[in-house]
Amino acid sequence: MSIVWSLKRLFDIATQRYEEGELEAEREQPECTESGAPPTFEWTDESPPEAPPPRYRCRLCGADGDDDTYCFTCLADTMQVLPSDAVTVDSAGR
Known part of the structure; x- marks a missing residue:
């Protein structure tokens, strides 16, 4: 024990x-341990896959x-966007 005390x-x-x-309160508290x-x-560096361009x-x-x-x-201005799950037929007829 010190003289100051x-x-x-x-x-x-x-x-x-x-x-x-304060010292007693510190002693009574349980020690915190890391859980993991x-x-x-x-x-x-991989970017998410790009979505295919929309089909019309x-x-x-x-x-x-x-x-x-x-x-x-x-030759008309009548194109509309197809839903992504729509079945498309390409120009070769497949």
């Missing part, structure tokens, strides 16, 4: 009791194509 106990009883209470390793993050179908003749403005079969 003895002097605090003799002359400043309130501060000494406060400090003793910290999370790791892996960096990959003519509202008049039903021709499929990549152009969103005019149907090359009937």
Whole structure:
């Protein structure tokens, strides 16, 4: 025990009791332990796969194509976007 501790106990009883209470509270608290390793993050240079370009179908003749403005079969501005799950027929008829 140090001289300072003895002097605090003799002359400043309130501060000494406060400090003793803090020390006792620290002793009573359980020690925190880590529950596991910290999370790791892996960096990959792979970008997600790109979505295929949208396909279009003519509202008049039903021709499929990549152009969103005019149907090359009937030469009309009647192309609409096909849903992604729609079955398409390419120019070779497959």
